[in-house]
Amino acid sequence: MKNDQATIRDLALKLNISISTVSRALRNAPDVNPDTKKAVLALAEQLHYEPNRVAQSLRIRKTKTIGVVVPQIAMHFFSSVISGIQEYAAQHGYSIMICQSMESLDTEKSNIHMLVSNRVDGLLISLSSETTNVEHLEHLLAKKIPIVLFDRVTDALPVSKVVVADHDGAFKAVDYLIRTGCRRIAYIGGPEGLSISNQRMQGYRDALQKHNLPILPDYTIHCADLQNGSTEATQRLLNLPERPDAIFCMNDPMAILAIQVLRERGVRIPDDISLIGFTNEPVSRFIEPALTTVAQPAYTMGQAAARLFIGQVEDPDTFTPRLEVLPTELIVRGTTRRLK
Amino acid sequence: MKNDQATIRDLALKLNISISTVSRALRNAPDVNPDTKKAVLALAEQLHYEPNRVAQSLRIRKTKTIGVVVPQIAMHFFSSVISGIQEYAAQHGYSIMICQSMESLDTEKSNIHMLVSNRVDGLLISLSSETTNVEHLEHLLAKKIPIVLFDRVTDALPVSKVVVADHDGAFKAVDYLIRTGCRRIAYIGGPEGLSISNQRMQGYRDALQKHNLPILPDYTIHCADLQNGSTEATQRLLNLPERPDAIFCMNDPMAILAIQVLRERGVRIPDDISLIGFTNEPVSRFIEPALTTVAQPAYTMGQAAARLFIGQVEDPDTFTPRLEVLPTELIVRGTTRRLK
DNA sequence: GTGAAAGCGCTAACAC
DNA sequence: GTGTTAGCGCTTTCAC
Numbered sequence: 205m206k207n208d209q210a211t212i213r214d215l216a217l218k219l220n221i222s223i224s225t226v227s228r229a230l231r232n233a234p235d236v237n238p239d240t241k242k243a244v245l246a247l248a249e250q251l252h253y254e255p256n257r258v259a260q261s262l263r264i265r266k267t268k269t270i271g272v273v274v275p276q277i278a279m280h281f282f283s284s285v286i287s288g289i290q291e292y293a294a295q296h297g298y299s300i301m302i303c304q305s306m307e308s309l310d311t312e313k314s315n316i317h318m319l320v321s322n323r324v325d326g327l328l329i330s331l332s333s334e335t336t337n338v339e340h341l342e343h344l345l346a347k348k349i350p351i352v353l354f355d356r357v358t359d360a361l362p363v364s365k366v367v368v369a370d371h372d373g374a375f376k377a378v379d380y381l382i383r384t385g386c387r388r389i390a391y392i393g394g395p396e397g398l399s400i401s402n403q404r405m406q407g408y409r410d411a412l413q414k415h416n417l418p419i420l421p422d423y424t425i426h427c428a429d430l431q432n433g434s435t436e437a438t439q440r441l442l443n444l445p446e447r448p449d450a451i452f453c454m455n456d457p458m459a460i461l462a463i464q465v466l467r468e469r470g471v472r473i474p475d476d477i478s479l480i481g482f483t484n485e486p487v488s489r490f491i492e493p494a495l496t497t498v499a500q501p502a503y504t505m506g507q508a509a510a511r512l513f514i515g516q517v518e519d520p521d522t523f524t525p526r527l528e529v530l531p532t533e534l535i536v537r538g539t540t541r542r543l544k
Numbered sequence: 545m546k547n548d549q550a551t552i553r554d555l556a557l558k559l560n561i562s563i564s565t566v567s568r569a570l571r572n573a574p575d576v577n578p579d580t581k582k583a584v585l586a587l588a589e590q591l592h593y594e595p596n597r598v599a600q601s602l603r604i605r606k607t608k609t610i611g612v613v614v615p616q617i618a619m620h621f622f623s624s625v626i627s628g629i630q631e632y633a634a635q636h637g638y639s640i641m642i643c644q645s646m647e648s649l650d651t652e653k654s655n656i657h658m659l660v661s662n663r664v665d666g667l668l669i670s671l672s673s674e675t676t677n678v679e680h681l682e683h684l685l686a687k688k689i690p691i692v693l694f695d696r697v698t699d700a701l702p703v704s705k706v707v708v709a710d711h712d713g714a715f716k717a718v719d720y721l722i723r724t725g726c727r728r729i730a731y732i733g734g735p736e737g738l739s740i741s742n743q744r745m746q747g748y749r750d751a752l753q754k755h756n757l758p759i760l761p762d763y764t765i766h767c768a769d770l771q772n773g774s775t776e777a778t779q780r781l782l783n784l785p786e787r788p789d790a791i792f793c794m795n796d797p798m799a800i801l802a803i804q805v806l807r808e809r810g811v812r813i814p815d816d817i818s819l820i821g822f823t824n825e826p827v828s829r830f831i832e833p834a835l836t837t838v839a840q841p842a843y844t845m846g847q848a849a850a851r852l853f854i855g856q857v858e859d860p861d862t863f864t865p866r867l868e869v870l871p872t873e874l875i876v877r878g879t880t881r882r883l884k
Numbered sequence: 885g886t887g888a889a890a891g892c893g894c895t896a897a898c899a900c
Numbered sequence: 901g902t903g904t905t906a907g908c909g910c911t912t913t914c915a916c
Contacts, residue, residue, distance in 0.1 A: 211893055227895065240901080240902085254661045256663060257661045259908090277630060286623075287644065294655075303639075318639055347549060487830050561887085563888095564887065602891095603912085604910085
């Protein structure tokens with residue numbers, strides 16, 4: 205925000221016409237003399253005029269800015285989603301403001317305050333793993349601030365959502381494990397309230413059920429710590445009287461930690477224990493053995509979230525909350541046995 | 545930007561005081577009756593009042609928003625930098641608006657237009673690999689819009705910059721290669737104009753020189769394509785009548801592609817050819833063999849860039865452009881031979 | 885200690 | 901086709 209920028213008024217003064225004519229010319233309104241318009245545009249060009257979006261926003265009560273809140277920017281999955289959002293938004297004349305909650309509910313709230321203070325036209329949010337109560341979001345809805353949730357969503361809110369087929373992806377993964385001969389399959393997930401973790405757990409259970417395998421309580425572990433929790437979880441599984449012969453992890457970073465524990469303990473992968481992750485982070489291709497995982501279309505998710513959002517704000521009348529489910533794909537690599 | 549938000553005027557009306565008193569109370573100006581202040585604050589709380597930053601910005605001619613332009617959001621290095629920027633900015637009351645140039649000069653320009661239209665208080669930029677001409681940035685400086693460059697910088701602009709010790713990191717890497725017995729060391733870099741590539745090349749050359757090794761033109765390859773260029777570059781090096789016995793790559797993704805080519809061609813790493821990358825992406829630890837590389841403090845770089853920027857805008861009088869150089873560290877792993 | 889009034893840069897009736 | 905005017909929500913003189 206600087207003083208050295210030309211304003212609509214400067215243009216009007218120099219051209220000896222009224223400020224509103226300039227405004228009209230700039231936005232090429234219908235009823236404006238082609239000549240005046242040409243003159244205005246030329247002068248604007250010459251003075252490097254840039255419309256003041258702040259003033260515009262105040263006037264039209266729209267900022268054409270989307271607030272985005274993710275748990276962590278520096279995770280490949282989220283940065284890819286952001287990339288998709290940014291690209292789609294830019295193509296449609298929207299800017300994005302980004303915050304990270306660092307998996308903390310308090311930070312999520314203060315992020316949202318800041319964005320609302322900035323009068324973003326709405327919010328794209330992936331909930332922190334601490335967020336089980338969504339009152340703060342209900343307040344926003346009461347104020348008619350549009351929200352689209354992605355990836356980490358909640359049933360408690362009547363808003364549009366974009367998720368991947370978590371249940372289906374998990375089901376395919378566990379089904380595959382079973383078809384390669386695994387029988388004692390464990391699940392390492394996130395905290396209890398985390399939507400994606402629960403969806404994936406359900407997929408895991410349904411796959412076991414389909415094959416008439418028992419669901420053992422000891423074989424499901426919830427980690428509060430999404431970063432490092434799986435190290436301990438894996439240890440615990442290995443210390444069980446009856447070791448699992450496969451572990452399905454909620455995400456790739458967890459699976460990678462599991463690989464490291466297994467290696468340290470001299471467990472052979474996939475012969476003794478098979479392993480499947482989720483997300484298909486770039487690392488996963490390269491680790492040894494390469495990680496079998498469920499790919500999520502992160503970039504597409506970002507695009508979809510932005511699309512749903514813009515659709516909603518540009519056409520609020522026909523709006524009705526939508527759930528978009530993107531397909532997942534099982535990527536078979538080296539941490540699973542071959543199909544017979 | 546919605547209508548359902550309470551305004552300062554609403555508060556004033558309900559309390560039967562003037563709008564300016566409310567304003568003062570909210571910003572706890574000195575001369576305001578403790579009781580009125582208390583009443584205002586209480587009502588603000590109750591009505592979920594959020595100051596309208598857009599109106600504030602228009603009035604005070606500052607948005608407390610930083611525009612950030614990176615080549616690509618979905619690269620671990622850049623998303624880490626952004627994370628550092630966001631965190632530091634939030635702590636100091638700033639929001640960030642993010643764009644990606646996709647390594648295109650045109651997109652970089654349009655990104656910047658959008659940000660300037662939004663009247664960001666200034667810009668944090670890492671230049672696209674296409675950006676050799678910086679006139680568009682000179683225009684901004686002429687308008688007194690503050691800029692801080694990071695990582696991909698240019699000498700042509702008198703602004704603050706944050707870089708890592710590219711030359712030094714490259715020097716350490718190549719020196720290490722030589723001390724492990726390599727003698728014919730090649731360099732795979734980016735396009736000619738790219739600052740970081742040139743700095744690293746110079747470090748490479750100085751290390752060769754220190755050990756009285758020749759600098760062979762065939763052993764330096766510039767890739768226009770930062771994503772995939774190194775595949776072909778590696779092929780070319782392998783087809784040389786005298787093969788190199790080590791390759792120093794401008795970044796880790798390039799080194800990883802090189803590893804794949806070397807493996808396909810049956811070249812043993814590090815015995816036949818040693819390899820060093822740059823950046824220390826998370827992948828690098830896990831690839832086989834684990835990649836020796838030069839670590840850059842990405843998150844710290846983001847923090848530093850934000851710090852320099854905020855220092856500049858909050859205290860413009862004492863401002864003088866600064867260059868901050870962050871240390872790099874050689875991380876020795878499996879793609880290099882052992883020191884004797 | 886508080887209020888009235890002007891104005892940041894723009895849009896949008898409403899006149900003519 | 902163009903000008904006049906009011907006002908978006910806020911800060912900030914200047915009075916009293």
